Amino acid sequence: MLDILAITTPVFVLIAVGFGAVRTGLFSTADVRALGRFVIQFALPALLFKTLSQRSFGEIMNLRFILAYLLGSLLACVAAALFARYVKKHAPLSAVFVGMGSSMSNSIFLGLPIALQVIGPVASVIVALVVMVENLLMLPLLLAAAESLGKPGLGLLPALRRIFERLLKNPLVIAISAGFAASLLELAIPAPVARAIDLLSVTSAGVALFVVGGNLVRIPVGGLLGDVGLISFAKLVLHPAAVVLALWLVPGVDPAYQAGAVLIACVPMLSIYPILGQQYGLESLCSAALVATTVASFITVALWIWAVGQAGLLAASAPG
Template sequence: MLEVLSVVGPIFGLVAIGYLSVRFSLYPAAGVQGLISFVNNFATPCLLFQAMLKIDFAKLFNPHYLASFYFGAFACFAVAFLIARWAFRRRPGESVAVGFSAYFSNTILLGLPIIQRAYGDEALPYLFAIVGFHAPVLMSSGMVAMEIARRDGAPLKSTVKEALSRILSNPLLIGISLGIIANLTSVPVPGLINDVTKMLALAVLPAALFGLGGALNQYQLRDSWEQALVSSLIKLVLHPFIALVLSHYVFGLDWNMTRVAVITAAMPSGLNVYIFATFYNRSVDIAANTVLQSTLLGVVTISSWLLVLSWLAP
């Protein structure tokens, strides 16, 4: 529990600094959107580019292992979307953003240190197998769903065309695509480009968390806490449960793979949930609240899943 708290504590610290800085006029509220745009359009694409360069896709690809994680992710998206659409009466685009908040995991900021501490360095390649597909698969799927959901009565053909155009021009997916291409083709990245992208990638965590804290001043989180709580519980409980059932009881995977799949699925909603919502300006209040609630609740739920897995270990 203390190990988890030592990881989560700095996250809340940065968010709190951003919130208090705007709250007490130490940082201009008008500058928050500019900071978020920097994160969306420059820093995060560089982070994703660097991440894709280091993944050994051929070595770590296991269809059953990946299916255990990603089937659960898409199931959570569908459940959260339907609840937002029919129970909370959200518009289609807003419901997509809510679904996104329930299926995008914090695989690096929390997943990496927790899995490393729990299962050692030998478990990290299994995590990286998921990470390698995480942003490309879930981000692109979310974007396609968003473009279709907000077509406002336009013909499906023109909607798909517009969606593809937006996706191809999206900085986040450009970063992912270039990294994958450089990885698979073994094209050497020029030193200047490599160093610049690494430097920009380092800015994602502090800038995004500070921006998240600053943006919280714009919203009354008490107005959306119920829906954020539902999304958080879907992410923290349903996703790892599905991953456990599929990996262990359906596919009979090696236990080392199973426990990494489950704990990775048990991670709170990742910061890209907030980035995605701000990019499309849909359900930003719910996204921000879900990131905070799921991270806080994750202290309890992640510890519980670690305990469950220790009981089930063969």
């Protein structure tokens, strides 16, 4: 367990540093937003492109992994949304956001730094595949459902079309597409360009964690204890457990990819969750859930790393 804490503690220390920097006024929330844009638009796209372009197309296009992670995420989403709708008696729109918070990870700012420490460079490939699942499948479906429920008269298909048009301009999606193309065509990146990409990519993990902490300062925490507890439990326990079940139902996934899938599924929800909820008057629920889940994850992430190790997956995927 001490080895596990040696992995998770630096992650949460950097989050605390980011929180403290904004709380004490050393950085403003605008500064943190700028750093977040830097990670999303430059550092992480550079890392994903570098990782994908340097590996064979057959290695990175892992359809079994994509299917298993998608299935696990859908299971967690539907289970949490149905519970919220029919047991907790939430409105349909609120139930959609409970499902979203329960099934979409902060794979970029939290999942990647943790997975890199535990399983090594292959974590970048796994995160790229998860970003594809989340941004091209899960998020469009959930946002389209929210749009059609929150804006009467707007159908599901028109909502999906609008969302896909926005996603195709996403720097992460563009970087992943370019990385896949470079891998498929076996393109050699010129040395000066490759070096510049390296310099950008190494900044992604540390800055991302700092941004997570800085963003927590401006998130209000109110009541809604029962609903927050539901989302936190579903995200930190149900989602990774559903991914484990999906990996069992879809055999043949490499142990390193299995470990990465669980590690990314067990981190808190996507960092823009409160921003998405704000558009529909659900910012209080989403904000409180994000804070509570992030705090609780200090314990639950360590427990999931231990569980993955007990399953023997880390021995087959340890960094070389």
